[in-house]
Amino acid sequence: MTDWKGRVCVITGAGSGIGAGLARYALQQGMHVIGADVDTAGLQRVTDSAPEGQGSLSTYELDVANADAVANFADWVYAEHGKVNLLFNNAGVLVDGKCWERPLRDWRWIIDVNVMGVIHGLHHFVPRMLQQGEPARVINTASIGGLLGGGTFMSQYQTTKHAVVVLTESLYRELAQEPGEITASVLCPAEVATEIWHSERLRPADERVTLGTAEQEFHDAVANNVAAGPSPDEFAALVFKGIEAGQFWLIPDTAFMPLLEQRTDEIAQQRNPDVVTNIDFDR
Known part of the structure; x- marks a missing residue:
């Protein structure tokens, strides 16, 4: 088992869900954790629930x-700690609904957070991580939705998560050509009991969208399924197990693999997508 004590862990989207679970688990391992989020109330809840006497926790308001x-x-983190051993580009939001009906501002919001947020993390942290002289790993949070075919009413979310998967594959190959011990993983959760299906809570009231009846019924059904999933803390333990095993693909729940095989076969055989197939996704 890896000795994480004294190492530095940066987590975006640490105010709730998977990010909060990762923060608590990293603290239990004795790491110096820096949790960042636009949700300052969430960061305070993480601080209040942090295990005592294990590791250290700093929080940072960040969009x-x-x-x-x-x-x-990034400047602040390196001024305070001088290194980053684990960088979780984890912040993410969910937008769903018919792709042509969702306002363009919603498309821009989810792309800016889910895709550009990861790119910003890479741009400003990776050059320093390459020079710090210590092993490091970048973990980008995608979703099983980034592996599967497009689900009904899920175009916005899946578009961003497919981008994160491909970006991380390229990152992994590019880092392998660099000197030093820095690598990458892509995290693809299925259902985890997070608030991702309530992302609208983070937006001003006048920017929230009322979904059509069919879309809202789908949204509510999936949100209820997600709420019954494993806790972020249980999930975080599985994520760290995969990291310690050196895995690129961090996919703790593999129950969806037959659907992935079906999609791959559809592409190989050039069959039209199954119009009745829909998948539950979470981050």
């Missing part, structure tokens, strides 16, 4: 969609 803010965050 990952803001490149300058991420640059300042």
Whole structure:
């Protein structure tokens, strides 16, 4: 088992869900944890629930969609700690509904957070991680939705998560050509009991969208399924187990694999997508 004590762990989207679970688990391993999120109330809850006497926790208000803010965050982290051993580009939001009906501002919001937020993290942290002289790993959070075919009403979310998967595959190959011990993993959760299906809570009231009846019924059904999933703390233990095993693909729940095989076969055989197939996704 890896000795994480004294190492530095940066987590975006640490105010709730998977990010909060990762923060608590890393603290239990004795790591110096820096949790960042736009949700300051969530960060306070993580602080209040942090295990005592294990590791250290700092929090930082951060909108990952803001490149300058991420640059300042990276400056602060390196000024305080001088290194980053684990970087979780985990912040993410969910937008669903018919792709042509969702306002363009919603498309921009989810792309700016889910895709550009990861890119901002890579741009401002990886150069320093390559120079720090210690082993490091970048973990980008995608979803099983980033592996499977497009689900009904899920185009916005899956578009961003497919981008994160491909970006991380390229990152892994590019880092392998660099000197030093830095590598990457992509995290693809299925259902985990998070608040991702309630992402609208993070937006001003006048920017929230009322879904159509069919979309809302789908949204509510999946949100209820997700709420019954494993806890973020249980999930975090599985994530660290995969990291310690050196895995690129961090996929703790593999029950969806037959659907992935079906999609791959559809592509190989050039069959049209199954119009009745829909999948539950979470981050």
